[in-house]
Amino acid sequence: MSATERVLRRRRSSIQGSRLARYAVTIVLAVIAILMFLPIYWLIVTSITEPEHAFSLPPEWFPLHITSASYASSFDLIPFAVQIMNSIEVTTIVVIGQLLTSSLAAYAFARLKFRGRDGLFTVFLVALMVPLQVTVIPIFILMRTLGLLDTQVSLWLPVLLSVFGIFFLRQHFLSLPDELEDAAKIDGAGHWRILFQILLPLSGPILAALAIFSALVTWNDFFWPNIMITSPDKMTVPVGLVFLQAGLSGAPAVVVFAAIATVTIPLLVLFLIAQESIMRGIALAGVSR
Amino acid sequence: MLSPSVLLYIAFVAMPLVAAITLSFFKWDLLTAPQFAGLANFVELATDGTTFRAIGNTFLFAIATVIFHMVGGLLLAIALNRPLNRLLRKVLSAAIFFPVLMSWAAVSLIWRYALDPNFGFVNYYLKQLGLTPPNWFADASSAMPSLIGIDVWHSLGYTMVILLAGLQSIPPTLYEAARLDGAGPVRQFWSVTVPLLSPTLLFASIISFVGAFQIFDPMFIITKGGPDNSTLSVVQDVYYSAFRDFDMGYASAKSLIIVAVILIVTMLQLRLSKRWVNYDK
Structure with a gap:
C-alpha cells in the first residue's frame, strides 16, 4: 500500500x-x-x-x-370552568394593560425631552431588582385594607406595570430613526398619533414577544394568586389544580391528571401551530432582558 | 403618557419596598397594632437556624440548576444548530421546549405522581433495569436533587432557546476562517463558539440564577420544604413567616435577603461583563 x-x-x-x-x-x-x-x-x-x-x-x-369520566369528575369537584375563565380574564387584562402602559412610558423615555428623564428611567430600572416576592407583604396588606383580597383586581392591578416591557420597547423605539416622525410632526401629528400610527405598527415582533412572555408568566403564576385568593370560584388554573389535589382531600390522581390535561392539551396544540413565533418571542424577550 | 406607569410604580414598587423596609423594624400580626421592635427582627434573623438552612438550600438549588442549564442547554443548542432535517429539528426542539410553557403547579403535580414509590412509572422501569430507586422526595438526601432534576426538565428548553439564538448570531465566516486555519471541531468550539457566546452565557446564567433564587412553587406543592427542612427555600420561609405565622415584620426582614442577593449578583454581573466577556463581534 x-x-x-x-x-x-x-x-x-x-x-x-x-x-x-x-x-x-x-x-x-x-x-x-x-x-x-x-x-x-x-x-x-x-x-x-x-x-x-x-x-x-x-x-x-x-x-x-x-x-372521559375523569374529566367530568374534575369539573364536578371544583369550579374548573370558572377557574379557566378567571385565568383567561386576568391574563388578557395583564397582557393588554402591560402593552399599553409600557408603550406609553417607553415613548416618553425614548422621545420626549423633560428634566430628570434619565434619572427617572434609572429609578424605574431599580424595580427589576425588586421581585414581587419582596413587595408581596406590603401589597397584601394594602389589598386587605382596600378590601380587595380574594378579588380579581388583586391579581392584575399590582402587575399592570412591566418595567421590563418599558425597557424593551424603549430600546426598540431608540433604534427607529427620528426622521420617521418628522413628516408626521410637520403635518401636526401629536405624540399619541406618532406612537400609535407610526412607532407601534413598526414594533410588531417586539410587542408579540412581550405579549407571549407576559401571557406565559401570568397564566402560569401560582405564588401571587395562592396568596391573594381563597375562594375556589375566584382561583386561577394553577391554584385550582393544587387545590384539587391537596385542598380537597380525596381527588384521585387520575382526576388531577384530567384537570392538568384539560389545560395542557390546548397549550400543546397552540404551541405546535405557532411554535416558530412562540420560541422566537421567548428567545427575543429572553435575550434582551 | 408616563403618569399611569409612575402611579403604578409608586403604588406597587416604591411604596411597598419602603414599607417592607419599615415593617422589618416592627412586630405586627395584622390583628393588633404594629409595635416598634428596633433591630429585634434582625437579631432573631441572625440566629435563626431555619432561615440559614433555607438560604443554603436555595443557593444549592440555584447554583446546581444554573450549571445543569448552561452545560445541558449549550450541548442541546449546539446539537440543534447543526444541519438537520427541518421537520426533525422542529419536532426535537418542540419536545425539549414544551415543558417551559407549563406551569410549575402542573409540573410539580405530574412529577409527584411520576416519582411515586407505589404507582409512579419511573420506579417501575428503574427496578426493571435492576436499579434500586431512591426515595425521591421522602429522604432528606434525595429530595433536593429530585427538585433540581425536575427544574432541569422544566426549564432546560428556555436556556437552550436563548443559547441557540446566541449561536445563530455568530457569523459563519468565522468558522470558515477557523477551518481554513486547520482548526478541528473542538478547537472551533473553544476558540470561536465560547468567546463569542460568552455574553449570552453570562447573561443566561444570571437570569437563570436570579429566577432560581426565587423558587417557591415545587417546594410548596411537593415537599412542603421537608423532609427536615432539606428543601425549604428562602421565599417559602418568608411565606410561612408572613402567611402562616402572621409575623409580618419578621417576614419583611427575611424578604430583604432576596433583594440583597439579587443586588450582589447584579453587581457581580456588571463587574464580570466588563472584565472577561468578549463583546467584539
Whole structure:
C-alpha cells in the first residue's frame, strides 16, 4: 500500500467516522427529546384511561380502556370552568394593560425631552431588582385594607406595570430613526398619533414577544394568586389544580391528571401551530432582558 | 403618557419596598397594632437556624440548576444548530421546549405522581433495569436533587432557546476562517463558539440564577420544604413567616435577603461583563 493510498484511506475513514458521529449525536438528541416528552404523553394517556387501569404498572402506553369520566369528575369537584375563565380574564387584562402602559412610558423615555428623564428611567430600572416576592407583604396588606383580597383586581392591578416591557420597547423605539416622525410632526401629528400610527405598527415582533412572555408568566403564576385568593370560584388554573389535589382531600390522581390535561392539551396544540413565533418571542424577550 | 406607569410604580414598587423596609423594624400580626421592635427582627434573623438552612438550600438549588442549564442547554443548542432535517429539528426542539410553557403547579403535580414509590412509572422501569430507586422526595438526601432534576426538565428548553439564538448570531465566516486555519471541531468550539457566546452565557446564567433564587412553587406543592427542612427555600420561609405565622415584620426582614442577593449578583454581573466577556463581534 503506497503512502498516498494510506492517507486517502485514513481520510475516507475519518469522513465516515464523522458522519457516524453526526448520526450518533442526532440519535442521542432524539432519545433526550423522547424522554422529555414522555411525562406529558403519560399525563395525557393516563387522563383518558379508566381509573382502575390508569396507574397499572407497566403503564398502558397505548390506552385500551378509554373514558372521559375523569374529566367530568374534575369539573364536578371544583369550579374548573370558572377557574379557566378567571385565568383567561386576568391574563388578557395583564397582557393588554402591560402593552399599553409600557408603550406609553417607553415613548416618553425614548422621545420626549423633560428634566430628570434619565434619572427617572434609572429609578424605574431599580424595580427589576425588586421581585414581587419582596413587595408581596406590603401589597397584601394594602389589598386587605382596600378590601380587595380574594378579588380579581388583586391579581392584575399590582402587575399592570412591566418595567421590563418599558425597557424593551424603549430600546426598540431608540433604534427607529427620528426622521420617521418628522413628516408626521410637520403635518401636526401629536405624540399619541406618532406612537400609535407610526412607532407601534413598526414594533410588531417586539410587542408579540412581550405579549407571549407576559401571557406565559401570568397564566402560569401560582405564588401571587395562592396568596391573594381563597375562594375556589375566584382561583386561577394553577391554584385550582393544587387545590384539587391537596385542598380537597380525596381527588384521585387520575382526576388531577384530567384537570392538568384539560389545560395542557390546548397549550400543546397552540404551541405546535405557532411554535416558530412562540420560541422566537421567548428567545427575543429572553435575550434582551 | 408616563403618569399611569409612575402611579403604578409608586403604588406597587416604591411604596411597598419602603414599607417592607419599615415593617422589618416592627412586630405586627395584622390583628393588633404594629409595635416598634428596633433591630429585634434582625437579631432573631441572625440566629435563626431555619432561615440559614433555607438560604443554603436555595443557593444549592440555584447554583446546581444554573450549571445543569448552561452545560445541558449549550450541548442541546449546539446539537440543534447543526444541519438537520427541518421537520426533525422542529419536532426535537418542540419536545425539549414544551415543558417551559407549563406551569410549575402542573409540573410539580405530574412529577409527584411520576416519582411515586407505589404507582409512579419511573420506579417501575428503574427496578426493571435492576436499579434500586431512591426515595425521591421522602429522604432528606434525595429530595433536593429530585427538585433540581425536575427544574432541569422544566426549564432546560428556555436556556437552550436563548443559547441557540446566541449561536445563530455568530457569523459563519468565522468558522470558515477557523477551518481554513486547520482548526478541528473542538478547537472551533473553544476558540470561536465560547468567546463569542460568552455574553449570552453570562447573561443566561444570571437570569437563570436570579429566577432560581426565587423558587417557591415545587417546594410548596411537593415537599412542603421537608423532609427536615432539606428543601425549604428562602421565599417559602418568608411565606410561612408572613402567611402562616402572621409575623409580618419578621417576614419583611427575611424578604430583604432576596433583594440583597439579587443586588450582589447584579453587581457581580456588571463587574464580570466588563472584565472577561468578549463583546467584539
